[in-house]
Structures are given as C-alpha cells and as structure tokens.
Amino acid sequence: MSANRWFATGNYFTTYREEQRIFSTHLDRLVFCLFLTAFFVWPFFIDLSTKYMLVLDNILIAVIAVYGLNLVLGFGGLISVGHAAFVGVGAYTVASLAGVIGEQHMLITHGWPLMIIGAGLMGAIFGLIVGLPALRLRHLYLLMATLSFQMIFEWTIGFLNFFNQGQFIYVGRVHWLTGEVGRNEHYLFWYYVLLVTVVICGFGVRNLLRTRYGRSLVAVRDNDRAADAMGMHPGLAKVFAFGLAGFFAGIAGAMQAYLDRGAGFETFTLHESIQYLAMTIVGGMGQLTGCFFGPAAIEILDLQMEHLAEWAGHILPSALDLATGLRPLSFGLVIVLFLMFEPRGIANWWRILRTYLKLWPFRY
Amino acid sequence: MPNLKVSDVTLTFGGLHALSGVNMDVKAGLITSIIGPNGAGKTSLLNCISGFYHPTSGEIHYNGQRLTKSSPHQVSKIGIARAFQNLELFRGLSVLDNLMLARHQNLSYGLLHALAFFGKASRVEAENREHVEKIIDFMELEAYRKQTVGNLSYGVQKSVEVARALTLAPQMILLDEPMAGMNIEEKEDMVRFIFDIKNEWEITVILVEHDLGVVMDISDQIYVLDFGEVIGSGDAEQVASNPKVIEAYIGEE
Structure with missing residues (x-):
C-alpha cells in the first residue's frame, strides 16, 4: 500500500x-x-417551512422505496408496476394494527422501530409471493402480473371494512427519548429518522451488490441461461429480488404511515407506482446513485408543476382541467425523454461529471 | 475414475429427431471430441448432458449418478461445467465479475453477512477472488480484468467463456466450439489451453469443434454424429478411415 x-x-x-x-x-x-454531516447539520442553521420539510421527507421515503424498485428493475431486469402496492402493504401493516389495538397503543407509539422493521418483513413476504410468477413470466407478461397485484391491493383496501374501506386510518404520534414528538418537531424528527434509514439501507444495498446476492441479480438480468449453468437457480434469484424490493417498499410504507399520521388508499395507487418507475428510470436504472437523483428530481418536478398549475389556474380560471392534467403529463414526458436521450439516467451525468473533475483542468 | 455414460439417448422435438439412440462413453482424463456436419445434434447432446434439455428417452449417468432429469445448476454442482457456443456471457459485467459469478456456489456466506459485508463475507470474497485470479493468470486475461465483457473482441470473449467454465472448478468441462471464428494464432492459444486443462488441471474435456485438423490432432477419442445418430467412433485414425464418416463429410462418389 x-x-x-x-x-x-x-x-x-x-x-x-x-x-x-x-x-x-x-x-x-x-x-x-x-x-x-451537512445533511444532518443544516436544520440547526436553516429554518425550512413545513411545506418544504414535507417535500424533503417524501423524497427520502421515495429513496428507500426506489432502492427496492431499482434492485428489481435496474439490477434484476424484472419490470414491476406494483411498487406502490408494496409500499401500501408496509403502510397498512402499521395502520391496520393501529386500527386493531388502538392508535395510542405502546407498540405503535413507542415500538415504532420494531413496527417499521415488521412492516419491511411483511412487504418482503408479499414480495416473495408476488414474485412467484417471475419464475415463469418475463417482460410484458410479468408487467401484467405485477399490475394485477396493484389492482388486487387497491380493491382489497377499498372494499374491506377491516381497512376502513380505503378511508384514512389514524396512527398515533410517536415517542422519543424526550417524550412525545409534537406537532412542531414532527417533520424534523422524521427527517432525521428517514435520513438514518436511508444511509443504513444505502450501505446495505451497496454491500449486497458486491456480494453473491447482488451479482446473481445482474446475472439473471444479463443472461439467465448462463446463470443457470453457473450453478445458481435463476428462479430463486428473481423471487429473491422481489422479496428485497418488497422489504424496502415495506419500510418506506411504514414510515409514510407514521409521517402522514395514518394511511389512506389514495397514497398507494397505480399513479404512485408509475411515479416510482419514473424515479427509477430518471435516476438511472442499475445505478445506486440513481436511487437518490431520481426521487429528488421527480419530487421537485412535481412541486414545480404544482406551482405552474396554480399559476395557470389564476390566469385561465376556465382551464382548470388543463392544470390538473399537467402533472401526469409531465411524468409521461420526462420518462419518454429520458428513455430516448439518456436511458442511463441522471446517474450517468454524475458519472461523467466525476470523471471530468478527476482530470480537471487537464483534458486527458 | 469419473466417467460419463450416455446410453441410448433420444431427443425429439415434435416430429424432429434431434438425437436418436446415442450411446457415448467418456473416459476420465481424456479429450473426447464430438464432430459432425451442421445440424447433426452436437449441441443438442451437450444440452442434454448439461441439463438444458431432458432426453425423451435414454439415460445419462456421471459416476453412477443419474443426470437425465437434472437442471443445469444441479449438473454444475456435480462438477460438469459448460462453455457456450454463442457467447452467453454476462455482457454488462466486467471479466472479473463474470468469473466471480461462477464461484457462486462456493460463496458460502448468508444474507446478513452480505448486507454488512463484514467478517465472513469479506473473507470468503477475498479467498474466491484469489481462485479467480489463478484462472485469469492461466487464461492470460490479466489485461482485460476490469473491462466490461460486452466491449471486448470476439476472440477474448471466447476465452472468457472458457475461463468462466474453468472457474467452476469442474471435473469435466464441455466446450462448444471454442475455436469458432478465431484466427490461427488465437486457435493455437486455445489448443494450448485445452491441453493444459487436460494435463495440468486434470479435467476431462468434451470438445465440439468444426476444425477437423485440430480435432484429429488433439482428441483421444472421437464421436461422429450425423442426423442425430452416432455413425462412427474411436481414435483419430479409426474415424478418418471409417467409410460412413467419409460419406457424411465428403459425400458419395
């Protein structure tokens, strides 16, 4: 050395x-x-409004969910359009338990780290089950299978009394060392919890990718015949990918439920699934850094579109429909543009920037 | 001594007989070649052995173990590795990662170790890396170690394909046209590698190859297939003088 x-x-x-x-x-x-450290320290110096704090928290939740989707889609090459449903599984694990044992039960308010891990495991179980069709199906057919899970999820939540027919189920405020986390610190508190989770999960994924588990995912993506001949069970690897995706989605969902102080079915619709897909594609499929860029880009785009729609509503009050249509339109447009011009996503710009800066100011 | 016994294997796809009643006895420690015109069923036979196809009838045994219904990953665990004809590499990965993938069964750490990359996972990865490095050294792939396989030239990719099969640490290796599309120098290198695989590594070789000159020179035992049937077998001289083989290759006068 x-x-x-x-x-x-x-x-x-x-x-x-x-x-x-x-x-x-x-x-x-x-x-x-x-x-x-900068991420941990800035809230001491800058006072961000609740609205933007919420946006930040949502970005971090999306990062955790996109870890999962990127493992399946980017590294495993298996398309999944039911990711929001997995996130929903996590959220409803917390919310429905809160509905059964009461939203102020100790387990919900004090045992929230346990609840989050439990929700992750629940997501993993659902992931493993939904991943079973991946043993036989590929591409478009797998897409239909995951889509059907999304539909089953929405209908189950929407019709069962147990889930309050999709209406909001409340989850109590959590307790921390200093006592109950109040209204004022709520978003800041979850910002820190989310940040820590993002870092831990990020290192977990990074480590996974340099071991046999991560490599077997990529092997199955690139060539599952050869993967079979190399002594790994391609089907198991695929189901495993879905299990992992479900795990991260479940964690994200549980934290979403705590952050929103409850769960309602409109947070986990097909639209959200497409949004996760957009985040993965825009961030960069098969790139760990893409998991950070994608959610940030899409959430900020969403915010800007909201502003734009508001502004358009003021100027043309009659064109309200147009304004509401702006958001879905912007997603579709961004996905298409990225697939056409930068299929490797923002992560690729980051890579180019880094190699450029390494040699700067020399050219070669 | 390990040996492979193919007895009376028939493989049909609907009305098409890819293999009919093939008998083959592969002795340990030798180079056994399978030759024959295009479409004779050579690759089908290899696919049957390595578990991608299951014979319609007949049996395949390896050291007394039945392989007839085994899947490819089971066959590779028994110690039979396969290099493919049409490059089935993991194109998006580096040469190193391609070879590390072949160590999959030997990486014996659990998911939690992998998540933390601590202790066992790190140690086992390093140990297997050392094994992979031996293969890289043997196949002379040092210069390409960190390069993405998809960007390498065809000849090098063929070497990586053979190297990957070797990395499985097999007792028997199935090479499906390792020299197709190579120039004369690359072919000479490959022949040297195959000899070393047999002599130094003491691995039994089954070779499918179109270059008859090479096959006649290096094989200890040759099987000739035509239209899914074995039309001749024996050492190079016996096969070269077999009238049926001459007919299949050159045609009747």
Whole structure:
C-alpha cells in the first residue's frame, strides 16, 4: 500500500481485501462524511417551512422505496408496476394494527422501530409471493402480473371494512427519548429518522451488490441461461429480488404511515407506482446513485408543476382541467425523454461529471 | 475414475429427431471430441448432458449418478461445467465479475453477512477472488480484468467463456466450439489451453469443434454424429478411415 492514503492517485492494492474498500482513499471517505454531516447539520442553521420539510421527507421515503424498485428493475431486469402496492402493504401493516389495538397503543407509539422493521418483513413476504410468477413470466407478461397485484391491493383496501374501506386510518404520534414528538418537531424528527434509514439501507444495498446476492441479480438480468449453468437457480434469484424490493417498499410504507399520521388508499395507487418507475428510470436504472437523483428530481418536478398549475389556474380560471392534467403529463414526458436521450439516467451525468473533475483542468 | 455414460439417448422435438439412440462413453482424463456436419445434434447432446434439455428417452449417468432429469445448476454442482457456443456471457459485467459469478456456489456466506459485508463475507470474497485470479493468470486475461465483457473482441470473449467454465472448478468441462471464428494464432492459444486443462488441471474435456485438423490432432477419442445418430467412433485414425464418416463429410462418389 502506498504511504499516502490521502492523495493516492493510482492502484496500490496489495491484498484482495484492500480492493474491496468502498472508498479507495481517505480523502474520498472524508468528503463523503462531510457531505453526510451537512445533511444532518443544516436544520440547526436553516429554518425550512413545513411545506418544504414535507417535500424533503417524501423524497427520502421515495429513496428507500426506489432502492427496492431499482434492485428489481435496474439490477434484476424484472419490470414491476406494483411498487406502490408494496409500499401500501408496509403502510397498512402499521395502520391496520393501529386500527386493531388502538392508535395510542405502546407498540405503535413507542415500538415504532420494531413496527417499521415488521412492516419491511411483511412487504418482503408479499414480495416473495408476488414474485412467484417471475419464475415463469418475463417482460410484458410479468408487467401484467405485477399490475394485477396493484389492482388486487387497491380493491382489497377499498372494499374491506377491516381497512376502513380505503378511508384514512389514524396512527398515533410517536415517542422519543424526550417524550412525545409534537406537532412542531414532527417533520424534523422524521427527517432525521428517514435520513438514518436511508444511509443504513444505502450501505446495505451497496454491500449486497458486491456480494453473491447482488451479482446473481445482474446475472439473471444479463443472461439467465448462463446463470443457470453457473450453478445458481435463476428462479430463486428473481423471487429473491422481489422479496428485497418488497422489504424496502415495506419500510418506506411504514414510515409514510407514521409521517402522514395514518394511511389512506389514495397514497398507494397505480399513479404512485408509475411515479416510482419514473424515479427509477430518471435516476438511472442499475445505478445506486440513481436511487437518490431520481426521487429528488421527480419530487421537485412535481412541486414545480404544482406551482405552474396554480399559476395557470389564476390566469385561465376556465382551464382548470388543463392544470390538473399537467402533472401526469409531465411524468409521461420526462420518462419518454429520458428513455430516448439518456436511458442511463441522471446517474450517468454524475458519472461523467466525476470523471471530468478527476482530470480537471487537464483534458486527458 | 469419473466417467460419463450416455446410453441410448433420444431427443425429439415434435416430429424432429434431434438425437436418436446415442450411446457415448467418456473416459476420465481424456479429450473426447464430438464432430459432425451442421445440424447433426452436437449441441443438442451437450444440452442434454448439461441439463438444458431432458432426453425423451435414454439415460445419462456421471459416476453412477443419474443426470437425465437434472437442471443445469444441479449438473454444475456435480462438477460438469459448460462453455457456450454463442457467447452467453454476462455482457454488462466486467471479466472479473463474470468469473466471480461462477464461484457462486462456493460463496458460502448468508444474507446478513452480505448486507454488512463484514467478517465472513469479506473473507470468503477475498479467498474466491484469489481462485479467480489463478484462472485469469492461466487464461492470460490479466489485461482485460476490469473491462466490461460486452466491449471486448470476439476472440477474448471466447476465452472468457472458457475461463468462466474453468472457474467452476469442474471435473469435466464441455466446450462448444471454442475455436469458432478465431484466427490461427488465437486457435493455437486455445489448443494450448485445452491441453493444459487436460494435463495440468486434470479435467476431462468434451470438445465440439468444426476444425477437423485440430480435432484429429488433439482428441483421444472421437464421436461422429450425423442426423442425430452416432455413425462412427474411436481414435483419430479409426474415424478418418471409417467409410460412413467419409460419406457424411465428403459425400458419395
């Protein structure tokens, strides 16, 4: 190993374990840690309005959900249009339990970390079951299978009394070391919880991708015949991918339920599924960094479209329909444009920027 | 000694007989070649052995173990590796990752270890990396280690295909036209590799190849297929003088 682990510019590995490192120099790691610290520290200096705090929280929830979708779609090459339903499974695990044992029960208010993990496991179970058709189906047919799960979910929630027929089921406020988290700190509190979860899950996914589990997903995407000959069960890998996707979606859903202080069925419709797809595609399929760029880009786009629609409503009060149609239109447009001009998503711009900056100011 | 016994294997697709009553006995430690005109059923036979197809009738045994109904990942666990004719590599991955994928069964850590990448996972990955590096060294792929397979030239991809099969640490390796589309130098290299696989690594080789010169030179045992039937077998001289084989290749006078 080179003497200088701060500014090493080449490959100085002497053991294979050194090569496994995520950060090849201390400088890389320092920059990453500073970047992360900034995310934790800024709320002490800047006072963001509740509206924008909510947007931030929603972005982080979407990041966790998109981890799952990216594993299935980007790395596993299996299309899923039922992702919002998996998120819904997580949310309704918390919400329906709150409905049964009471929204102020200790388990809900104090045991929320357990509830979140439990919701993740519930999502994973549903993921494994819905993934079963992936043993036989591919491409368009798999899309239909996952779509049918989305439909079954919506109808089940909408018609069963147990789920309050899709109307809002309340979840109590959570408790932290300092007591109940009040109205004022609610969004800030969940911002921190979400941030920690995003970081932990992010490292989990990163690690998974450099081990046999992640590699088997990519193998199945690239060539499942060869994957079979290499001694892995392609069907198992596919079902496993769906299980993982369900797990991350379940966690995201549980946190959504806590953040919204309850669950209603309109948060988990097909429209949201398409939104998750858009986030994955825009962020960059098969790229971990895409999981961060996609949700941020789409949520901000959504916010801007809302402003635009409001503005349009003021100027042309008669064209209210046009204004409401702007949001779905913008999604569709963004997906199509990205698939046409940058199928590797924003993550690719990030990659290009990084390689450019590495050599800057030299050209080659 | 391990050996492979194909007895009376018939494979039909509807009315088409891809293989009919094929008998084959592959002895351990030798290079056994399967030759025959296009469409003779060579690849079908390999597919039957490696479990992609299941014979309509007949049996395949390896060391007394029945392979007839096994799936490909079971066959690869028993110790029979396969290199494909039409490059079935993982195109989006680097050469290194392609080979690491072949170590899948040997990576014996659990999901939790993998999530944390701590202790066992890290150690096992490093150990297997070392094994992969041996294969890279043997197949002379050092220069391409970190390159994406899809971007490599055809000849190199063929080598990666063979290397990947070797990485499985098999007792027997099935090579489906490893020299197709290669120039003379690449062919010479490949022949050297095949000899080393047999002699140094002591792996039994089953070779499907169209280049008869190469086949006659390096094979210990040759089977000739035509229209799904074995029309001749034996060593190079016996096969070359077999009138049926001459007829199949050159035609009647």
